[in-house]
Amino acid sequence: MTSKIYVGNLSFKIRNDELKQFFSEFGEITEAVVITDRHSGRSKGFGFVTFADAESAQKAISAMNGKEVEGRALTVNEAKSEN
Numbered sequence: 001m002t003s004k005i006y007v008g009n010l011s012f013k014i015r016n017d018e019l020k021q022f023f024s025e026f027g028e029i030t031e032a033v034v035i036t037d038r039h040s041g042r043s044k045g046f047g048f049v050t051f052a053d054a055e056s057a058q059k060a061i062s063a064m065n066g067k068e069v070e071g072r073a074l075t076v077n078e079a080k081s082e083n
Contacts, residue, residue, distance in 0.1 A: 003030075003057045007064075008046040008075035010034065016047075022069060023049045027056025048079055 007019065014022075020032035034047040051057040057078070065076040 002078055002081075003051040003054045004079040005049050005051070005057050005061055006046065006075070006077055006079045007049060009072050010043065010045050010047060010074070011070040011072055012043045012045060013070065014043065014047075019047050019049060023051075023060050023064065026051070026060040026063065028052035 005023075007023075010019070014034060016032050016034050019034055020029050023029060023032065028051065029049060030052055031050040032047065033049075035044045036042060037044060049057075049060070051060065061076050061078065064074055066073050067076075068074075
């Protein structure tokens with residue numbers, strides 16, 4: 001189990017600091033990033049949150065997957081490896 005989670009179906013208004021705030025109750029966060037279009041700077045509607053430990057990441061997945069935030073049901077799961 002990794003400590004990095006994928007967060008999809010985000011409102012396009014959500015920024016990095018808000019993403020971190022939504023997940024901070026589950027444990028220490030080392031990074032929270034909303035992915036943006038490199039040309040327009042607009043959110044692509046998903047991001048990643050990295051926790052200090054895998055247990056916190058698992059708690060966040062269990063609690064937040066399907067939860068409605070700003071009118072959108074989040075998709076939260078373990079981030080897939082890039083390799």
